[in-house]
Amino acid sequence: MASEGKPVNPPGTYLKRQDLERLPGIIRYKPSARYLFAAGQALSRFLKGLKEGKILGVRCPVCGRVYVPPRAYCEYCHAPTSEWVELPGTGVVHTAVVSYIATDRSRMEKPEIVGVIRLDAPGYREDSYEFAGLFHKICGVTPEQVMDGSVIGMRVKPRWKPPEERTGSITDIECFEPVEGGEQ
Amino acid sequence: MRVNLHVKDRVAIVGAGMTLFRRRLLETPRELAWEAVRQALDEAGLTLRDIDCIVTGTAPDAFDGVHFNGEYLADGAGGFGKPVSRVYVGGGTGVMVPIAAWWHAASGHCDTVLAVAEEKMSPAMPHPQYVFAYIWDPILERPLGPNLIWIFAMEMRRYMYKCGAKKEDIALVSVKNKGNALDHPAAQAAAKITVEDVLNSELLVWPVNRLDISPVSDGAVALVIAREKTARRITDSPVWIEGVGFTLDNTHWYNRELAYPRYVQYAARMAYRMAGIERPWKEIDVAEPYDPFDYKELHHIEGLMLARPCEAWKLVKEGYFDRDGELPTSPSGGLLGVGNPIAAAGLMKVAEIFWQLRYEAGKRQVRKPVHKGVAQAWGDLMQAGTVIVLGN
Numbered sequence: 001m002a003s004e005g006k007p008v009n010p011p012g013t014y015l016k017r018q019d020l021e022r023l024p025g026i027i028r029y030k031p032s033a034r035y036l037f038a039a040g041q042a043l044s045r046f047l048k049g050l051k052e053g054k055i056l057g058v059r060c061p062v063c064g065r066v067y068v069p070p071r072a073y074c075e076y077c078h079a080p081t082s083e084w085v086e087l088p089g090t091g092v093v094h095t096a097v098v099s100y101i102a103t104d105r106s107r108m109e110k111p112e113i114v115g116v117i118r119l120d121a122p123g124y125r126e127d128s129y130e131f132a133g134l135f136h137k138i139c140g141v142t143p144e145q146v147m148d149g150s151v152i153g154m155r156v157k158p159r160w161k162p163p164e165e166r167t168g169s170i171t172d173i174e175c176f177e178p179v180e181g182g183e184q
Numbered sequence: 185m186r187v188n189l190h191v192k193d194r195v196a197i198v199g200a201g202m203t204l205f206r207r208r209l210l211e212t213p214r215e216l217a218w219e220a221v222r223q224a225l226d227e228a229g230l231t232l233r234d235i236d237c238i239v240t241g242t243a244p245d246a247f248d249g250v251h252f253n254g255e256y257l258a259d260g261a262g263g264f265g266k267p268v269s270r271v272y273v274g275g276g277t278g279v280m281v282p283i284a285a286w287w288h289a290a291s292g293h294c295d296t297v298l299a300v301a302e303e304k305m306s307p308a309m310p311h312p313q314y315v316f317a318y319i320w321d322p323i324l325e326r327p328l329g330p331n332l333i334w335i336f337a338m339e340m341r342r343y344m345y346k347c348g349a350k351k352e353d354i355a356l357v358s359v360k361n362k363g364n365a366l367d368h369p370a371a372q373a374a375a376k377i378t379v380e381d382v383l384n385s386e387l388l389v390w391p392v393n394r395l396d397i398s399p400v401s402d403g404a405v406a407l408v409i410a411r412e413k414t415a416r417r418i419t420d421s422p423v424w425i426e427g428v429g430f431t432l433d434n435t436h437w438y439n440r441e442l443a444y445p446r447y448v449q450y451a452a453r454m455a456y457r458m459a460g461i462e463r464p465w466k467e468i469d470v471a472e473p474y475d476p477f478d479y480k481e482l483h484h485i486e487g488l489m490l491a492r493p494c495e496a497w498k499l500v501k502e503g504y505f506d507r508d509g510e511l512p513t514s515p516s517g518g519l520l521g522v523g524n525p526i527a528a529a530g531l532m533k534v535a536e537i538f539w540q541l542r543y544e545a546g547k548r549q550v551r552k553p554v555h556k557g558v559a560q561a562w563g564d565l566m567q568a569g570t571v572i573v574l575g576n
Contacts, residue, residue, distance in 0.1 A: 004546050005367070005369070005539070005544065005545050005546015005547055005548055005549070006200065006227070006539045006544045006545065006546070007200070007201060007202050007223065007369055007370055007535075007539075008369070009369070010202050010203050010204045010223070010369055010370040011203050011204065011219040011223070012203040012204030012205075012206060012209050012210075012211060012216070012219065012370075012402075012403070013209060013210035013211060014204065014206040014207075014208065014209060014210075015208040015209065015210050016208070017208065019208075020208055023210075029249065031249075035322070037322045037323060039323045040323075043323050043324070047323075067439075068439075069324055069436070075434050094342065094438075094442070095338045095339070095341045095342040095345070095442055096338075096341065097334060097337035097338050097341050097389050097390055097391065097392075098389065098390040099331065099333075099334055099337070099388075099389040099390075100387055100388060100389060100390070101331050101333065101388050101389060102329065102331060103313075103314065103317050103329050103330065103331050104310060104311060104313070104314045104317075105310070105311040105313045105314065105331065106310075114328070114330075114334055114338070115338060116338060116342075116438045116442070128441075129440060129441045129444075129446065130439055130440055130441075131439060131440075131441075132439065133438050133439050134324075134438060135324070135325060135328070135437075135438040136328065137328065143390065146341075146390065147390060147391075149345060152341070152342075152345045169327055170323070170324050170325075170327050170328065171327050171328070
């Protein structure tokens with residue numbers, strides 16, 4: 001039994017940031033790529049619904065699952081999901097966190113609370129592994145409430161932008177906020 | 185009971201090699217692949233001429249900054265003039281590479297295969313985390329300006345809520361793994377730290393602090409894989425690939441219970457069934473669950489059925505998963521300690537089980553006798569589970 005242990009002398013040359021900057025032939029490169037994404041069969045209709053202040057889902061005619069966000073086909077049955085249903089928009093917080101960093105990892109001036117909302121939708125048991133839900137911002141709660149656990153399970157509803165400011169985007173919902181007088 | 189699987193031949197790992205894992209390495213991606221391959225071939229006592237096929241793995245091309253990174257790496261990985269294929273399942277890639285190498289050999293198509301994984305994350309500016317912006321759904325997720333750590337924080341928070349674990353309980357995983365890495369010659373983030381150090385490190389996205397996360401790394405790992413007859417000619421102590429499993433869940437991570445990774449369980453069941461393992465919590469001697477975040481190791485221990493759901497954090501407290509514990513996990517030091525060059529990190533875990541089962545891990549060798557080990561990786565938007573079971 002070798003006392004040294006594998007791997008033996010792993011190769012590689014470590015550079016400090018300033019060593020890297022001093023290397024000859026350093027290339028600085030910024031790709032420029034632009035995209036125009038179509039939202040697709042199912043999400044285009046969903047986004048149109050958001051513009052009208054509605055949260056829409058689809059039901060699979062075979063297994064009965066209700067999908068929010070909607071998909072054009074059922075992931076389990078691969079059948080087309082043609083039946084649209086309008087949800088009340090209310091739900092409970094599945095998980096919530098407090099972000100202190102932005103997309104590029106810079107510090108945010110004001111922390112942001114985001115989470116997963118489990119929406120009230122027909123056909124799902126309370127403790128089911130799958131559910132209809134959205135990833136979104138959560139407002140009207142404090143970081144302390146997120147940390148002490150009182151936000152998870154809280155009943156919430158969407159806070160809509162005024163109709164004239166809606167563009168048919170997920171951000172037509174500003175955030176999800178606590179339902180007044182809603183039980184925990 | 186083993187399943188009646190129609191394979192042409194049993195397949196073994198006969199050599200492993202790796203580079204240093206570091207935040208910034210001078211070497212190019214292909215040079216890293218070459219260094220790792222060279223060491224693996226040396227360990228097996230082979231040269232490139234003895235190799236029939238190559239399987240490579242590397243995570244999103246945007247890190248290395250070169251599209252078709254698989255082809256770009258091919259010659260460094262030893263693929264010139266040979267059948268080369270690249271597999272990709274995000275962070276799960278590192279374990280998918282030896283799985284694909286297994287079927288190359290088990291089918292009888294290739295006698296010897298190099299499994300090579302490489303990642304060079306450091307070139308991405310201002311921080312590699314920015315590159316992860318492109319894995320989010322462009323329609324529903326990117327408009328919210330997410331950072332990748334959000335999704336982990338959400339999962340960790342849900343695990344804490346559902347299982348009653350506290351941040352200080354979970355931080356013990358980081359303490360254990362960074363400590364284990366002190367004995368790993370390639371380690372980048374080895375340290376003797378305390379739970380307080382984790383809790384007092386920079387708060388990124390509550391409940392995730394800086395030391396809850398593995399570092400940004402460059403590095404490469406390679407394995408030499410061979411069919412039984414050749415393997416026995418190469419070495420007296422081949423390590424057999426006894427089971428492989430891999431599954432994908434849907435991309436809609438926000439439509440699922442985040443406290444339990446069912447995709448890992450599906451993959452584990454597939455691998456255990458093939459390996460004839462019925463009670464993994466008793467039959468597995470050493471494990472390398474994927475640990476890019478400390479809670480992830482607990483999550484994956486439960487997905488691998490090495491502990492009951494919501495119980496892994498209690499067992500960590502008892503020292504059950506320590507190197508001299510009942511079921512050592514991440515004896516290498518894991519991604520938290522050795523480093524996380526994404527695809528290479530997963531393959532490092534497989535290499536560790538290989539060295540453990542050959543009793544070649546030196547100071548990292550676990551105290552108990554070992555016969556069977558499991559390595560696992562996870563990838564994409566809480567979707568991919570890849571599992572490999574090895575035996576000596």
